[in-house]
Amino acid sequence: MNALNLKPNWTDVDRFYASLMDLHRGRTAEESEAINTRLILLLANHIGDVEILEQAMAVASEPFGPAPA
Amino acid sequence: MNMDKPFERKVYPFRPCIEQTAHQKLRHPVVVLGAGPIGLSAAIDLKLKGVPVIIIDRENTVCEGSRAIAYSQRTLEIWNRLGIGQRIAAKAVGWETGKIFYRNDLLYQFNMRAEPFQRTPAFVNLQQYHLEEFLIKRCEELGIEIRWETTLVDLEQLPEGGVKLMLETPAGSYESECDWLIAADGARSTVRRLLGLEFRGKVFDERFLIVDIRMKGDFPAERWFWFDPPFNPGQSALLHMQADNVWRVGMQLGVNLADDFDVEREKSPERVIPRLRAMLGDKYDFELEWASIYTFQCRRLERFVHGNIIFAGDSAHQVSPFGARGANSGVQDIDNLVWKLVRVMRGEAPVALLDTYDLERGQAADENILHSTRATDFITPKSPMSLAFRHAVLTLAHKYEFARPVINSGRLSTPSTYAGSPLSAEDIDAFSTDTVPGAPCIDVPLLHSGQPAWLLDHLGGQYVCVIYAAQAQHNALLATIRKLPAEVSTLVISPKDAPGNIVDHEGLFALRYDARPGTAYLIRPDQHVAGRWRAMDATRVAAMLPTKQLVMEANA
Numbered sequence: 001m002n003a004l005n006l007k008p009n010w011t012d013v014d015r016f017y018a019s020l021m022d023l024h025r026g027r028t029a030e031e032s033e034a035i036n037t038r039l040i041l042l043l044a045n046h047i048g049d050v051e052i053l054e055q056a057m058a059v060a061s062e063p064f065g066p067a068p069a
Numbered sequence: 070m071n072m073d074k075p076f077e078r079k080v081y082p083f084r085p086c087i088e089q090t091a092h093q094k095l096r097h098p099v100v101v102l103g104a105g106p107i108g109l110s111a112a113i114d115l116k117l118k119g120v121p122v123i124i125i126d127r128e129n130t131v132c133e134g135s136r137a138i139a140y141s142q143r144t145l146e147i148w149n150r151l152g153i154g155q156r157i158a159a160k161a162v163g164w165e166t167g168k169i170f171y172r173n174d175l176l177y178q179f180n181m182r183a184e185p186f187q188r189t190p191a192f193v194n195l196q197q198y199h200l201e202e203f204l205i206k207r208c209e210e211l212g213i214e215i216r217w218e219t220t221l222v223d224l225e226q227l228p229e230g231g232v233k234l235m236l237e238t239p240a241g242s243y244e245s246e247c248d249w250l251i252a253a254d255g256a257r258s259t260v261r262r263l264l265g266l267e268f269r270g271k272v273f274d275e276r277f278l279i280v281d282i283r284m285k286g287d288f289p290a291e292r293w294f295w296f297d298p299p300f301n302p303g304q305s306a307l308l309h310m311q312a313d314n315v316w317r318v319g320m321q322l323g324v325n326l327a328d329d330f331d332v333e334r335e336k337s338p339e340r341v342i343p344r345l346r347a348m349l350g351d352k353y354d355f356e357l358e359w360a361s362i363y364t365f366q367c368r369r370l371e372r373f374v375h376g377n378i379i380f381a382g383d384s385a386h387q388v389s390p391f392g393a394r395g396a397n398s399g400v401q402d403i404d405n406l407v408w409k410l411v412r413v414m415r416g417e418a419p420v421a422l423l424d425t426y427d428l429e430r431g432q433a434a435d436e437n438i439l440h441s442t443r444a445t446d447f448i449t450p451k452s453p454m455s456l457a458f459r460h461a462v463l464t465l466a467h468k469y470e471f472a473r474p475v476i477n478s479g480r481l482s483t484p485s486t487y488a489g490s491p492l493s494a495e496d497i498d499a500f501s502t503d504t505v506p507g508a509p510c511i512d513v514p515l516l517h518s519g520q521p522a523w524l525l526d527h528l529g530g531q532y533v534c535v536i537y538a539a540q541a542q543h544n545a546l547l548a549t550i551r552k553l554p555a556e557v558s559t560l561v562i563s564p565k566d567a568p569g570n571i572v573d574h575e576g577l578f579a580l581r582y583d584a585r586p587g588t589a590y591l592i593r594p595d596q597h598v599a600g601r602w603r604a605m606d607a608t609r610v611a612a613m614l615p616t617k618q619l620v621m622e623a624n625a
Contacts, residue, residue, distance in 0.1 A: 007471055009471065010474055013475055017443070017458075018443050
């Protein structure tokens with residue numbers, strides 16, 4: 001089974017984050033939600049591998065908040 | 070309680086200058102406006118290069134409060150060249166570890182050290198008032214006149230070149246002239262205002278409180294940054310150690326402040342002490358030294374050179390404080406500017422060489438503004454969605470390494486690489502290291518006549534051609550070296566285990582510069598790489614010197 005990469009794999013993380021923030025600037029909550037949903041679908045298709053996607057879903061749905069160190 | 074004595078600023082009294090006492094009108098080669106870290110560094114650099122210079126400042130003492138506190142390795146290297154680095158490093162607090170907290174938890178820590186063999190810590194913290202006193206002392210040693218309590222009230226660029234200055238002092242006003250004016254007069258630059266220049270960029274509404282406290286704390290010398298801490302809910306906070314047991318506390322106050330928000334009241338001990346108690350608990354005694362509330366801007370002048378007036382530091386570009394990019398970039402402006410200005414003044418290069426200052430430091434300013442704007446956006450999320458993403462990043466980062474690089478509590482100052490500058494040769498040979506043309510040189514340990522030495526101590530001040538070659542090759546090289554332009558000095562570094570005057574005994578020069586026998590680097594007077602080749606070629610080296618031809622071609 002292929003493993004979800006949980007190590008940094010960014011090429012330009014600050015640019016990515018700034019673009020993401022720009023994407024949502026001035027949007028309503030509904031617009032932002034719609035954009036995020038589409039974004040997930042676009043990236044999921046790009047990744048393709050369903051096992052990777054399911055692992056990502058599992059991590060994303062872990063209880064929020066940092067666990068005690 | 071055993072506290073160090075509070076810092077008392079030295080007062081530098083006004084003295085009438087020669088123009089006033091002898092009623093002489095003088096024309097100074099260079100006048101530096103502003104006795105802050107940038108102006109003082111500029112004057113020292115000029116004087117060390119043999120240029121007479123005076124400094125004008127409207128105050129009579131160093132700055133109030135710690136202000137700029139974190140200085141990068143590159144800045145220390147420049148101050149080393151100015152003969153002041155060791156004194157600063159000895160007084161300052163070195164650090165390289167940063168810790169990131171979210172709410173109650175430590176998320177992770179990071180290390181700023183770039184190289185295991187580094188000569189200085191990645192950063193040192195020192196109150197700006199100490200720094201300024203060191204720099205003023207260095208000016209005194211060098212016989213640089215600082216005209217205190219002297220205010221620039223007007224100026225005029227003279228049609229035949231040079232600048233006329235109208236100055237006001239406690240003993241009346243006078244006129245003076247200079248060939249060149251370096252405006253290092255800070256974010257609220259008088260020169261900028263007098264020239265009516267626009268300072269364009271982004272202004273942030275967020276208020277921040279910074280406080281200097283004296284405290285004997287058992288916190289290590291690290292940078293601690295909190296997102297949404299329990300003692301400052303919904304905001305951020307920063308803790309930094311400085312010299313003499315002085316600590317810098319930074320607290321974000323937010324944007325949506327109470328209607329009756331009052332800056333003076335908010336920075337009063339009655340308001341500040343409870344905030345600090347909430348942060349530090351009751352375990353530590355502390356005394357307040359200085360408090361300030363500020364907003365910040367990320368903006369710059371479109372051009373840094375206006376005729377015979379040159380802007381450097383905050384007068385030219387302003388950044389938010391996250392990342393220590395203000396004073397550091399200002400000192401690097403000076404490092405870039407002074408050797409060029411001296412060449413122009415001596416007629417060794419055309420005035421157009423100063424366009425490369427504008428270009429290279431303009432790029433650096435854009436880089437600094439970009440980093441500092443992004444950090445500010447991360448630290449002060451403006452919308453529910455940006456807050457949601459940040460929360461996701463912070464909660465993931467504790468367990469998952471991939472999210473850590475996303476966290477932006479300030480990308481700490483790194484020197485700029487002047488890629489695309491006419492002073493940087495394009496690589497024509499293959500190299501695997503990031504010591505590309507335009508990049509600052511990485512300092513590496515060497516042996517000089519058997520004694521430990523550092524590369525950077527052999528570079529700077531003039532163009533240096535560094536040749537990596539074993540002794541056996543030296544004779545063959547001599548013929549080529551003789552063809553080099555006279556102003557270029559050579560530094561031959563021998564591989565480890567090979568005999569030679571200067572030896573790369575740990576192989577770190579070879580490793581970090583991808584040097585093989587015969588490899589040559591041309592290094593600029595500011596210790597940035599001008600070009601690198603697999604074999605030294607005097608014609609190629611000569612083509613990179615900032616002569617009339619190169620600069621003109623580049624501007625064509």
